[in-house]
Amino acid sequence: APEETLTALCEFLGVPFEPAMLAFDRSGPALTPIRTPSYRQVGEGLNDRSVGRWRRYRDQLAPQLPRLEPFVARLGYPSTDSEEESS
Secondary structure, eight states: OHHHHHHHHHHHHTOOOOGGGGGTTSOOTTSOOOOSTTHHHHHHOSOOTTTTGGGGGHHHHGGGHHHHHHHHHHTTOOOTTOOOOOO
16 A cells, blocks of 8 residues: 555655655645656556566566565565566
8 A cells, every 4th residue: 555655665764754745646835846757647646557567678687687586575576587567
């Protein structure tokens, strides 16, 4: 769940969790306009459409995959050996 993940991240970084952090995609008078090429994506909110896109770069990442595998396993992601492609 996004709130659990964000809370853990805030704890790791030593910053307080604010519920407004989950509303980054909503505009308001206190928010600075988004001025990046990805502003449309930011406005969409959280989604999982990019999950697994790293596989497009499997050949380039191949030398580092064994090194990353312990982190993948610890975080509960599918193995980097998995052939399942997510959109």
